Amino acid sequence: MARWTEAHVTKLAPDDASVTAARRLTNPALWSDTGSTEILVWGKCQGSGKSPYQVSVDLAGPAFRCSCPSRKFPCKHALALLLLWVRGGGAVADAEQAAAFAQEWADGRAEKSGARQARAETAAPPDPAAQAKRLEERLALMSAGLDDFGVWLRDLVRAGTAAARQQPYAWWDETAARLVDAQLPGLAEQVRTMAGDVHRREDWADHLLAVSGRWWAATRAWTMRDSLDADGLADLRTYLGWARPTADVKAADSYAGTFQVLGGYRSLDGRLQQQRTWLRDESTGEVLLVLDFSAGMTPMATPQLAGTVVTATVSRYPGTPPRRVLFADEPVVTGTVATLGEAGSVTSALEGRSARLAAGPWLDRVPVTLGGATLVAGAPPSVRDGAGDRLDLVDDGVAPWSLLALTGGHPADVFGELEGGRFRPLSVAVDGRLVAL
Amino acid sequence: MSATLDEWWGQLRAAALVGTARREVPPLPALGVVPREGATREEALLDAAALGDAVRRAGRVPDPAPEPDDQAPAETLAVAPSNAVQILELLVTQGPVAGASRGVLTVHWFDTAAAAGRVVPPRLLPQVLDLATTSAVRRAARAVVGERGRWLAARNPDWSWVTDEGRAAQAADRLSAIAALRHADPDAGRALVEQTWSTDGAQHRASAVAALVVGLGPDDEPFLERCLDDRARSVREEACRLLDRLPGSARAARMADRLRPLLTIHGTLRKHLELGLPDDPDEAAVRDGLVDPGPGVSKRTRWLHQIVAGAPLEVWTEVARAEPAKVVAMLRPDDALVVTGALTAAAAGRHDLTWARALMRTSPDTRLLALLPADERERHLLARVSAAQLGALSTELAQAPRPWGPDLSRAVLAAVGSDKTTGHAVRALRDVLPTALHPSTLPAVEKAMHAAGDDTFLRTTLRDVLQFQSLHRSISEAFR
Structure with missing residues (x-):
């Protein structure tokens, strides 16, 4: 596995104080029995106590374990270990075999996830009547959960957003847990993220108010779901986190075609790893999104490289554009392209986003190709189009140095995602090639 | 977004901050939306937030961009050939070999590229600049980052070494x-x-x-x-x-005058040398360096050291009327402990081979070892290499010029492979072996690696040796 960058590690930290504390622990003299394999990093850190803390990190998750009593997660020891590892100065050397304590932990985790999978596989074959009953039960559960969430939102604005900001993490987490129980994991994830955002973001008051409005709109839309069209309902489902079985998607809407891979992104945040791949259908020009997930020990689908052309059968999920698809068969690389095709401006990108929001207010990520864009290094860094308009870059801790190095400040066509109004560059056409960032 | 809309959103935010229990919800602006009837205050605020969120997002207009930065000047040198770039990518992203070997290979890549007049491709510049943390790597990197690298580094304080260390x-x-x-x-x-x-x-x-x-x-x-x-x-x-390195100098003569009274011959049958301690230095001696060493150090021992290290070694042979080897043997054990370091420094600094050989017998020292001709030095190490002594020798082996000769390389390999208790020595030599083992011993390295069994550390170390040698060769070939 390619080593992460320091930014990847700091992004995992629960707060800035943990990063600072972790940096102080990156003295190799404090560490012993360190090592790393493809998926595990481990080491022992001498703390204030007599025996050193045993730290293990599973890179695939990522998942963490440390014998220290800290309730921060991941703790400073795990972060420090990863920092040492990414710096690659030999403090955490590659090893063939994991240390016993790390391997035992990893095995325990694999066993648990294996048991879960086994349970899922031995489930009984579908029975239509039982299925209908389960659907009924699920809808009732979701409705009750959204009613409950509506009450929580009313309480939130009655007491005020300033008071909500004073709430401990447990207050948000408890709400998120109730949403999970009500089979609304999409909302739950957003509530958990908000618990951090109210402290991390400078514009937290605007952000919490706007997102509360969106949550509220979702609870209202759910009560009127019978009047939504199929695509609108599909968007709402995605927002709430009601997953669609792959088999259903494949059965509904599949077709073979040739696709250009525009760019991709793999997020390393939290429990679930997400991989997004953007494709352009060569015959229709439609831009499509392949979304893959991996959790725990399951490996991520092999990424498709930006600049390749693949033929494959894809199956479309219902919903408004940009449509999500899945590869129904293994894509075959048939060629490469050096350019991004038709490119637009910041204005057209924002117009595209407005159209997307008008079709469905829930999902706020659109693919954008900016023509002749220049990266302006600043705080925050931004891209500037030929008309002199700008889009600030998504602040996910990864500085845009690759883009700056590749373009040298010269204008270039850049593909990326417009997410929450900010731009995340994913690939750039430069020196006669399409290069992934 | 219009000013009135902005103002309304500001009022809404203020109301939300303190809560509807204490604040009215501001009336909706003229957006063609009619407030829901029968809504409570909380519901009205949430409705307004949903509306404001949609309007603010969908109605966003572009912000003007700051003036773009200066553009990077055109590259004057060609980018490294593609197979060389592949190797560099492997080095910076994967770390195919551990620790110091990786640095040595990276420097080798940079130096070879510099000699060929090639530069690092822009794509790899951020990783290369991040990786260069030691002065050796930085020095080499500076020659191959090119115009683009200098331009890029000027924009990141972490990379200021590219121009600062200029x-x-x-x-x-x-x-x-x-x-x-x-x-x-x-x-x-x-x-x-x-x-x-x-x-x-x-x-x-x-x-x-x-x-x-x-x-x-x-x-x-x-x-x-x-x-x-x-x-x-x-x-x-x-x-x-x-x-101290000029035994013919006036200062050396002055030191000789200070040394002679301290040396006396005793005994008749078994003669031995006795060593006294110097008195407080006079003004001239202070000028020659015999200053108060400060707390925690024995003054007189220190001065004795300086006198021995500064005086010609001939003083010893004259006083003892004996060859260097004999002189060393005539020292009482206590005195030997005190002055061997100073004698070693004198012999090493003056490249005195006779004294070096004499001192080597009782107290081998890497500085003295370095004086010996290559074949004698290797013989000396070879005679001492064995599984049992490898740990004690690791410093001298690490400092011997690389690559070692075939015989020494084979002997070290045999010692490493023969005994499972050499773990400590293998650890000490881990960073040395890849560059030290003679290329002719590579088949033996491979054999030893397969024989390493469950000794993972040894196996990884030997695998690194092979990997290092093969990458080293590939880098040279890639630029040909």
Whole structure:
């Protein structure tokens, strides 16, 4: 596995104080029995106590374990270990075999996830009547959960957003847990993220108010779901986190075609790893999104490289554009392209986003190709189009140095995602090639 | 977004902050939306938030961009060939070999690229600049980051070394210019030092004096003698260090006068040398470097050291009327402990091979080992390499010039492979072995790796040796 960058590690930290504390622990003299394999990093850190803390990190998750009593997660020891590892100065050397304590932990985790999978596989074959009953039960559960969430939102604005900001993490987490129980994991994830955002973001008051409005709109839309069209309902489902079985998607809407891979992104945040791949259908020009997930020990689908052309059968999920698809068969690389095709401006990108929001207010990520864009290094860094308009870059801790190095400040066509109004560059056409960032 | 909309959103935010229990919800602006009937205050605020969120997002207009930065100048050198780039990518992203070997290979890549007039491709610049954390790697990297690399580094404080150390390099350049000149023409090199002597700061003067070690000879004595009166202590110390290496100097003669009274011969049948301690130094002795060493150090032992290290070694053979090897044997064990270090320094600094051989018998030292001719040095190490001694030898092995000869390489390999208790030595030599083992022993390395069994550390170390050698060769070939 390619080593992460320091930014990847700091992004995992629960707060800035943990990063600072972790940096102080990156003295190799404090560490012993360190090592790393493809998926595990481990080491022992001498703390204030007599025996050193045993730290293990599973890179695939990522998942963490440390014998220290800290309730921060991941703790400073795990972060420090990863920092040492990414710096690659030999403090955490590659090893063939994991240390016993790390391997035992990893095995325990694999066993648990294996048991879960086994349970899922031995489930009984579908029975239509039982299925209908389960659907009924699920809808009732979701409705009750959204009613409950509506009450929580009313309480939130009655007491005020300033008071909500004073709430401990447990207050948000408890709400998120109730949403999970009500089979609304999409909302739950957003509530958990908000618990951090109210402290991390400078514009937290605007952000919490706007997102509360969106949550509220979702609870209202759910009560009127019978009047939504199929695509609108599909968007709402995605927002709430009601997953669609792959088999259903494949059965509904599949077709073979040739696709250009525009760019991709793999997020390393939290429990679930997400991989997004953007494709352009060569015959229709439609831009499509392949979304893959991996959790725990399951490996991520092999990424498709930006600049390749693949033929494959894809199956479309219902919903408004940009449509999500899945590869129904293994894509075959048939060629490469050096350019991004038709490119637009910041204005057209924002117009595209407005159209997307008008079709469905829930999902706020659109693919954008900016023509002749220049990266302006600043705080925050931004891209500037030929008309002199700008889009600030998504602040996910990864500085845009690759883009700056590749373009040298010269204008270039850049593909990326417009997410929450900010731009995340994913690939750039430069020196006669399409290069992934 | 219009001003009224902005204002309304601001009022809504203010109401939300304190809560609807204490604040009215501001009326909706004219957006063609009618408030829901029968809504409670909380519901009205949430409705308004949903509306505001949609309007603010969908109605966003572009912000003007700041003026773009200067563009990077065109690259004057060609980018490295693609197979070389592949190797570099492997080095910076995967770390195919551990620790120091990776640095050595990276530097090898940079140096080979620099010699071929090639540069790092822009795509890899951020990783390369991040990876260069040691001065050796940075020095080599600076030559191959190209125009694009310098342009990029100017925009990130973490990479300021690319241009900053350019300044430090000027000072270093002057020192290397002095060193280079000394190789060819020692007098001209010294003249270069004296040229800026009156304006240089103490630190520069001291490092300039230290640079005279290259091509040091009797002609430097007058200048060094003058340095003994320099106002900076660091300059005086450097001058003493160099004069220690000139046994024909006036200072050496003065040290000889201080040493002779301290040496006495005792015994008749089994003669031995006895060593006294010096008295408090007079003014001249202080000028020659015998200063108070400060707390925590025995003054007289320290002065004895300095006297022994500064006096000609002939004083010993004259007083004892014996060859160096005999002199060493005549020392009482206690005295030997005290003066061997100083004798070693004197022999090493003056390249005195006879004394080096004499001292090596009782106290092997890497500085002395370095004086021996290559084949003698290897024989010396070879005689001592065995599984049991590998740990004790690891420092000397690490400092021996690389690559080692075939015989020594084979002996170390055999010692490493024969005994499972050599783990400590393998760890100590891990970073040394890849560059030290002679290329002709690679088949033996491979055999030893397969025989390593469950000794993972040994196996990884030997795999690194093979990997290193193969990558090293590939890098050279990639630029051909």
